[in-house]
Amino acid sequence: MNINPRTLRTTGTAVRGVALALAVTAALAITPSAHAQLTLVETGGGLMVPNYSTQPGATAFAKDLLGGGSYAVHQIAHVNDGVYGNSNSWIGNDSLNSFCGVSFGATAVSINIVAWGRDNTGGYGDRYSGTYTLEYTTEPNPNELTASWTLIGTTQGLSPLRHAYSFPVVAATGIRLTCTSAGTCIDELEAGATSGASMLTFTWVDHIGVIDQNASPRTVTLHVPSSTNLNPLDPNPVFTLYPGATCDRDSGGTGTYDFTTPQTYTVTAANGVDATSYEVTILADIVIPPAPTPPPVAGYSRWFEPSQVFLTNDGDPVATWLDASGNGADATVPAGNATPTYVADAGTGTGLGAVHFAAGTGGSPALTCGALKFAGDGSIRTVFSVFKGTSFLLTDSGSYHFHRLTNNDPACPLWSTPNASDLVKNGSTYVNGALVNGETFNMPTNLHNGFNLVEVLTTGDVTASSFNKDRLYNSGDQYQGEVIIYDFLLTEAERLAVENYLMTKWFATTPQAKITTFGTNVTGSRTVIDPVIDNAASIAWAVPSGTDVTTLAPDFTLSIGATCALASGSTQDFTAPVVYTVISSDEAITNVYTVTVTVLPQPTPTTSMVINLGTSPDGTVFTTAGLGSLFIWIAKGSLPVGSILRSVTATDVKLEANPNNAWASDLGVFVDPTPETPGGPGGLLNIADDTDFGGAGENMNWHSQGQNDGPMTETMLAGVDFSTTIDLNTAAVMIGNGYGDGTKYSGTITVTYDDVSAGSYTAWADINAGGQTAEKDFNNDGVQNGIAYFMGVTGIATNPDVVDGKVAWPHSADATGITYRVLTSEDLGAWMDVTGNAIEDGGFLTYNLPKITQKLFVRLEVVAP
Secondary structure (H helix, E strand, O other), X not given: OOOOHHHHOOOOHHHHHXXXXXXXXXXXXXXXXXXXXXXEEEEOOOOOOOOHHHOOOOEEEEOOOHHHHOOOXXXXXHHHOOOOOXXXXXXXXXXXXXXXXXXXXXXXXXXXXXXXXXXXXXXXXXXXXXXXXXXEEOOOOOOOOXXXXXEEEEEEOOOOOOEEEEEEEEEEOEEEEEEOOOOOEEOOEEEEOOOOOOEEEEEEOOEEOEEEOOOOOEEEEEEEEOOOOOOOOOOOOEEEEOOOOXXXXXXXXXXXXXXXXXXXXXXXXXXXXXXXXXXXXXXXXXXXXXXXXXXXXXXXXXXXXXXHHOOOOOOOEOOEEOOOOOOOOOEEOOOOOEOOEEEOOOXXXXXXXXXXXXXXXXXXXXXXXXXXXXXXXXXXXEEEEEEEEOOOOOEOOOOOOXXXXXXXXXXXXXXXXXXXXXXXXXXXXXXXXXXXXXXOOOOOOOOHHHOEEEEEEEEEEEEEEEEXXXXXXXXXXXXXXXXXXXXXXXXXXXXXXXXXXXXXXXXXXXXXXXXXXXXXXXXXXXXXXXXOEOOEEEEEEEEOOOOOHHHEXXXXXXXXXXXXXXXXXXXXXXXXXXXXXXXXXXXXXXXXXXXXXXXOOOOOOEEEEEEEOOOOOOOOEEEEEEOOEEEEEEOOOOOOOOOEEEEEEEEEEEEEEOOOOOEOOOOEEEEOOOOOOOOOOOOOEEOOOOOOOOOOOOOOOOOEOOOOXXXXXXXXXXXXXXXXXXXXXXXXEEEOEOOOOOOEEEEEEEEEEEOOOOOOHHHHHHHHOOOOOOOOOOOOOOOOHHHHHHHOOOOOOOOOOOEOOEEEEEOOOOOOOOEEEEEEEOOOOOOEEOHHHEEEEOOEEEEEOOOOOOXXXXXXXXXXX
């Protein structure tokens, strides 16, 4: 083998030294075998059994990696991850004589068959030509730096599909495959033995044994329930063998063997010569807990409950989490992923355990993280999860409906604004029983040892099939306590029933006396329910302008079992605050809620401009007739800056005279961005998409006129509602189209617009926040639109820091028509209104922090119409 000079063309002393060492090793360390040969025995096919490349302790290595590892689908770990396909393959970094290999560990195993391909799914056919050289070594735990290799044989690439080659038996601790072509791609590098003296599976009832094919003698370890009688174990365990092999013990049938001590199974190959002994140990140590109490609402499609991992000790590997729904969607470890571990006590105060999923590493963390995969559910409408940690609440191999903004911040909001499904974001998200905005709400980390009850009610079907494994891309360090999934939307009563079941079970909550929602039946109202402190709480209810507060009948909901003297939906006079007294189901708790109603300001007034056709221009409206067309011109500056055009309505409009074969078409509305006078430069921008105001395919009773047909006297009745900002306050309304002078019209055109003055949140949001409402975060800078408007920020916003014991928020004088509150909290749970202690001065809203020693959180809350 010649040293490829390209491998030496590197820069930097350290890099040059490594490259030289690798090149020299590859060139000088191959020892020809006395039986160097490869015989093709199979093309295509599936993973061989046993496959030493995927046995416990087997690790992949390579000389180099395409793009230095920047391609998630091409990684060294994919050489032996047990998954076929281009998305789970390795590619060298376009260097000649690149290689990959697999280490079997410190102990040699006997192999006489190896298989590899470029893409065994047949999807890709490139990167498979050239000469392949197969070698083995007996050095313990070999890797890419191992110097001593022995040649097995060489072959030419035949096709992109998997091809298996046999050769005389060798004892190897690892194999290495080198190719002369640059950028070689390998889809699984398998190694096994065809002697056939192998046991493939070993089970008893629904318990699966672990086979160690590398041990000497080989071992089988099986765990069964602690109540199991091992002498004899009845029925016999069931096993499968390599095709044609036989065993000296029965598979299945009536119990025969005493497993109080290890038993030896001897497997003989079909040739009658090769034999392998397996030492089988069965341990009756699984403690089966009582069946968990089912959730109060039946019909769940998936239910993962902590007792269903059947483990008791911290750090025990969770190979399977049984689905307690009865639908058989058990969660198991995906091929190549790390096994999650059991946490005996999640620390939530009730002694329940949880499953810990470790974060992945490298460029494709989803492929190396702790993960579990269950049968996919594509009809999810309601989810409950007792959750702690980072990354997605639920994951899937193809969708990312529950996408989170980061993978490493447990306080990060649950939903990524640009990436999570709208069906999730536009639904309802509850955290510990409180309705929150999942795109902006920071997850609590100081409650229940970091665990929170998350509830999600979607607006349509979403998909999930795993925990902590988002496609190839995302994973985190997280814990799942209990997960219940429904394929239907729960009613409010059903949601509260399941919520109470989980809050009590996990966080030992006692009966509560809370108002959970208030006033949702009044359209346009806004409600803020403060936390209960010393058995008292306030509810601020803002209702639309013009609401009669003397006869309001708000609906409200209570915590499970609680009662209130005032009935939900009963009429009350809110001229003064109204008191709602709530009593818990055990009558141990009485909480008093004081509801104060505020009437929101009058919304932005709507103004109409009525234009009478045929009248003389008055300087504001300019009309012109010519070439059979009519323009209504609203002069520049005649509307307030930032006005929002809402509708244009034509009433009793008639084409009175059309002497030159005029014809009329639909009404169009245009904005001209530049002209100072009608017909000025800049062109017309059609803001009605050139569609009929009356609907697609309609001409609003206007028809073409033949020559000399006389006047058109039919009436045009049409109107349309839409919203667009008239940035330059110029608009042209055009009616009709035709040829020749002398066309005459009659009737009126009504132009309706919002008389928006500078400082309106609506105008500000249309220009700076895409028209979003105040609680959204348009530019994802972590500051809600309403706060940015309050501070007068039109780009990236930053919340102020504490300076000299005070927080000072800029307050723009133009930010009018809003209400605000300053609140403080010691635990991010209970918040206190301290607005009365904040001072407006010099363009700032300033709050002086109290002189206390404990941690204090301060926030500004803005409500914009």
